[in-house]
Amino acid sequence: MGYVDEVYEKVVAKNPAQPEFHQAVKEFLETIRPVAERNEELYRKNALLERLCEPERQIRFRVPWVDDNGQVQVNAGYRVQFNSAIGPYKGGLRFHPSVNIGIIKFLGFEQIFKNSLTGLPIGGGKGGSDFDPKGKSDREVMAFCQSFMTELYRHIGADTDVPAGDIGVGGREIGFLFGQYKRIRDSYEGVLTGKGLSYGGSLARTEATGYGLLYFTQELLKINNIDISGKTAVVSGAGNVAIYAIQKAQQLGVKVLTCSDSTGWVYDPDGIDVAALQEIKEVNRARLTEYKKYRPNSEYHEGRGVWAVKADIALPCATQNELNLEDAKTLVANGTIAVCEGANMPTTLEATDYLKQHGVIFGPAKAANAGGVATSALEMSQNSERLSWTFEEVDAKLKQIMINIVHNIDSAAKEYGKDGDYAAGANIAGFKKVEQAMLAQGIV
Numbered sequence: 001m002g003y004v005d006e007v008y009e010k011v012v013a014k015n016p017a018q019p020e021f022h023q024a025v026k027e028f029l030e031t032i033r034p035v036a037e038r039n040e041e042l043y044r045k046n047a048l049l050e051r052l053c054e055p056e057r058q059i060r061f062r063v064p065w066v067d068d069n070g071q072v073q074v075n076a077g078y079r080v081q082f083n084s085a086i087g088p089y090k091g092g093l094r095f096h097p098s099v100n101i102g103i104i105k106f107l108g109f110e111q112i113f114k115n116s117l118t119g120l121p122i123g124g125g126k127g128g129s130d131f132d133p134k135g136k137s138d139r140e141v142m143a144f145c146q147s148f149m150t151e152l153y154r155h156i157g158a159d160t161d162v163p164a165g166d167i168g169v170g171g172r173e174i175g176f177l178f179g180q181y182k183r184i185r186d187s188y189e190g191v192l193t194g195k196g197l198s199y200g201g202s203l204a205r206t207e208a209t210g211y212g213l214l215y216f217t218q219e220l221l222k223i224n225n226i227d228i229s230g231k232t233a234v235v236s237g238a239g240n241v242a243i244y245a246i247q248k249a250q251q252l253g254v255k256v257l258t259c260s261d262s263t264g265w266v267y268d269p270d271g272i273d274v275a276a277l278q279e280i281k282e283v284n285r286a287r288l289t290e291y292k293k294y295r296p297n298s299e300y301h302e303g304r305g306v307w308a309v310k311a312d313i314a315l316p317c318a319t320q321n322e323l324n325l326e327d328a329k330t331l332v333a334n335g336t337i338a339v340c341e342g343a344n345m346p347t348t349l350e351a352t353d354y355l356k357q358h359g360v361i362f363g364p365a366k367a368a369n370a371g372g373v374a375t376s377a378l379e380m381s382q383n384s385e386r387l388s389w390t391f392e393e394v395d396a397k398l399k400q401i402m403i404n405i406v407h408n409i410d411s412a413a414k415e416y417g418k419d420g421d422y423a424a425g426a427n428i429a430g431f432k433k434v435e436q437a438m439l440a441q442g443i444v
């Protein structure tokens with residue numbers, strides 16, 4: 001048994017019943033195996049991989065709040081501060097009933113390497129709660145956010161840990177969280193990103209993850225001598241990432257045929273109408289069943305099904321493990337040329353292997369969706385210098401960051417004899433910088 005296998009076994013033994021965390025660690029360790037073998041003595045002596053897989057700090061706390069009927073409710077809150085070797089902890093907050101410590105740890109672990117790939121000085125962290133904002137009044141969401149921040153504030157700060165949004169946490173939630181932090185700390189600082197434009201937010205942060213995904217996909221296809229323009233795409237999700245991925249795809253000449261939420265999915269043969277989607281999801285917080293009212297030619301189906309629609313490009317933008325082996329087989333049978341991940345870990349390990357074995361260009365999440373956190377880091381820069389950049393400035397920087405990521409992961413894959421394996425390239429390139437910083441900083 002080699003070093004990486006030993007480390008994986010220890011992680012599973014020390015963190016029982018956390019399948020998503022195990023999956024993320026396994027995917028990472030398998031792909032950096034050649035680097036670990038080349039440096040085995042050094043890594044073993046410094047327990048480098050063992051330290052990398054152990055969060056620097058993890059916090060779980062009670063979040064009590066009162067609902068509109070006067071009933072007290074209790075949720076669990078989490079923040080996992082995974083690795084600060086290259087900068088303050090940075091990563092989103094997820095509010096969804098499925099949240100548990102294993103989910104937050106997988107997300108925090110991925111965030112370490114994603115943030116490294118951006119080239120910006122940000123460490124990895126993630127947090128959230130099993131609170132479900134769906135169906136709650138604005139007052140209930142505010143009560144929850146205030147209670148959540150009443151504990152979280154003591155662990156975060158502009159130079160310590162800077163949370164942002166993720167599933168279930170958008171502009172409304174960030175506003176309530178920021179207001180409570182400022183009130184408790186009496187400090188107006190860039191402690192959160194994804195803020196509103198009137199109180200320190202950055203232009204283009206709302207669009208950044210989706211736009212970045214498309215800049216990444218465009219460049220990845222380009223280095224494979226394929227022009228993105230004129231292609232068709234299937235997208236899953238109908239939230240922040242999906243909406244702006246669809247918008248940028250259309251600007252680049254791609255026809256997007258589908259989107260989905262947790263109850264069903266839409267097929268629109270004329271291309272998804274982004275304005276309709278924004279009104280349904282961002283303004284009305286409604287279900288996709290509404291879409292047909294805007295587009296009578298479209299179809300709505302209950303359940304899941306977007307991967308069965310034939311298209312050139314697949315962009316999973318909803319949640320983890322939403323694209324399984326059967327879906328991968330369908331995509332290959334349909335002649336899909338590329339899968340680029342907007343969501344975090346949306347493709348199962350078996351599906352990823354199948355896609356790679358069948359020549360599908362695979363853009364892994366930690367590279368493909370890094371545009372969101374990269375733009376968050378640009379928001380931190382603007383907050384530090386107390387200036388705001390124009391949309392065009394931020395968007396141009398975002399585009400260049402995504403182009404750089406494509407070339408860096410391509411070179412890293414080639415350097416270790418894994419030409420075209422961009423998942424390996426992303427893990428290796430992201431890891432190398434963190435590894436150097438950890439070794440330089442001693443045993444901490």
Ligand SMILES: NC(=O)C1=CN([C@@H]2O[C@H](COP(=O)(O)OP(=O)(O)OC[C@H]3O[C@@H](n4cnc5c(N)ncnc54)[C@H](OP(=O)(O)O)[C@@H]3O)[C@@H](O)[C@H]2O)C=CC1
Pocket residue numbers: 165166167168169209237238239240241242260261262263317318319320342343344369370372373
């Ligand atoms: N926001 C960001 O900047 C970034 C987000 N990501 C990742 O992108 C993904 C989407 O995030 P984001 O768009 O921000 O989140 P949103 O909450 O805005 O949207 C999430 C979308 O995915 C659907 N969804 C969520 N959970 C499930 C589920 N269990 N099964 C089926 N559908 C589901 C939601 O449907 P419904 O409304 O019905 O729940 C909704 O359409 C996540 O994996 C997130 O971690 C990655 C990088 C940055």
Ligand SMILES: O=C(O)CCC(=O)C(=O)O
Pocket residue numbers: 090091092093114162163164165166193344369370372373374376
């Ligand atoms: O903007 C951020 O800090 C984090 C975005 C995020 O949650 C992610 O990259 O998964």
